[in-house]
Amino acid sequence: MKHDDALNDTALRQLAQRLGTRAAERLDVERTAEAVVTRLRQEPRGAGRVWAAFDSTWLRIAAAVVLVVGAGLLARPAGQPMPRDVAVLASPELNELSAPQLEDLLRTVAEPGGTRDAVAAQDVGLEDLSAPELRALLASLEG
Amino acid sequence: MSPAEPVAAVPTDAALIAAWQGGDEQAAAELVRRHARALARFLAGGGAPEAELDDLVQESFIRAFRALDRFRGQCRFRTWLLTIGGNVLKDAFRRVRRVRVVPLDEELRSADGDPHEHVVALEAERRLGDALGRLPRLQREVFLLRAQQGLEYEEIAAALGTTPGAARVHYHHAVKRLKESLQ
Numbered sequence: 470m471k472h473d474d475a476l477n478d479t480a481l482r483q484l485a486q487r488l489g490t491r492a493a494e495r496l497d498v499e500r501t502a503e504a505v506v507t508r509l510r511q512e513p514r515g516a517g518r519v520w521a522a523f524d525s526t527w528l529r530i531a532a533a534v535v536l537v538v539g540a541g542l543l544a545r546p547a548g549q550p551m552p553r554d555v556a557v558l559a560s561p562e563l564n565e566l567s568a569p570q571l572e573d574l575l576r577t578v579a580e581p582g583g584t585r586d587a588v589a590a591q592d593v594g595l596e597d598l599s600a601p602e603l604r605a606l607l608a609s610l611e612g
Numbered sequence: 613m614s615p616a617e618p619v620a621a622v623p624t625d626a627a628l629i630a631a632w633q634g635g636d637e638q639a640a641a642e643l644v645r646r647h648a649r650a651l652a653r654f655l656a657g658g659g660a661p662e663a664e665l666d667d668l669v670q671e672s673f674i675r676a677f678r679a680l681d682r683f684r685g686q687c688r689f690r691t692w693l694l695t696i697g698g699n700v701l702k703d704a705f706r707r708v709r710r711v712r713v714v715p716l717d718e719e720l721r722s723a724d725g726d727p728h729e730h731v732v733a734l735e736a737e738r739r740l741g742d743a744l745g746r747l748p749r750l751q752r753e754v755f756l757l758r759a760q761q762g763l764e765y766e767e768i769a770a771a772l773g774t775t776p777g778a779a780r781v782h783y784h785h786a787v788k789r790l791k792e793s794l795q
Contacts, residue, residue, distance in 0.1 A: 481740075481791065481794075482759045485740065485759035485760045486760055486762075487733070487737060488653070488740060488756075488760060489653040489654070489655070489656025489657040489760070490653060492652060492653075492656040493656060495662070496649060496652045496666060496669065499645070500666075501670060502642075502645050503641070504666075505641070505644050505674060505677075506640055508670065509637070510637065512674075
């Protein structure tokens with residue numbers, strides 16, 4: 470029985486190795502290479518890098534604020550109303566936030582009615598985004 | 613003793629990648645020549661219709677060259693390229709309903725040897741292709757990378773962002789299900 474299985478494995482592997490071989494042999498590799506180079510030439514290399522041109526500091530801040538607000542909402546017991554500060558700061562106009570507003574938000578999340586410990590870090594993805602780190606980020610912006 | 617003949621140095625993939633990033637188009641062309649057939653086999657094994665194979669190979673290379681800045685050498689360039697090919701194939705399947713065309717007449721005309729044996733071999737490959745198409749994507753890709761491309765589990769795991777143990781489990785699940793389908 471074991472011997473039969475071994476034979477089957479070998480046969481299966483040989484069959485898999487043949488799969489697609491004829492189609493691949495019919496591929497005109499030289500023509501494909503020319504076509505790829507032509508396309509690379511026609512499509513500028515920077516075309517897909519628009520995001521990289523953004524100020525990465527602001528992107529990091531936006532991501533941090535979204536995570537912090539999300540963590541605050543998760544940590545809050547169901548039915549408890551959202552603090553006014555969080556409701557205001559959850560708006561998408563992140564560029565208009567001042568440093569004091571962001572610090573207010575951090576203070577709000579740091580003291581969510583004593584329920585913060587109920588949310589594990591892996592649940593909200595905050596392993597690397599502690600409040601001191603975010604404060605340091607804000608401080609760097611002020612400087 | 614005759615002096616050793618000079619051996620032309622074959623540039624590594626890493627050297628070709630660096631040359632392409634420095635603006636050498638011929639380095640990109642050489643990478644395509646070097647890996648296109650393996651990629652085509654992988655895509656065809658994953659269910660790509662032959663009529664679309666050239667387009668899918670091209671698209672895979674284009675995406676790979678565009679993403680080279682993110683390639684950290686965690687696995688070989690070819691392995692990384694094959695996983696990009698898997699994504700391209702997945703996107704292609706989303707766009708069009710999957711139709712497997714077996715150009716039997718063309719296959720038979722191009723066949724050498726015993727036509728009957730050739731038909732039997734084609735039928736076996738068709739059945740394996742159909743069975744592969746019914747596997748979950750990860751199992752199918754691990755199976756092809758291992759059985760068709762001959763890669764080690766460590767290499768597969770690095771390319772797919774998983775562990776060698778998990779890759780081994782996916783492979784064995786795939787083999788079990790393929791055997792059941794082919795019996």
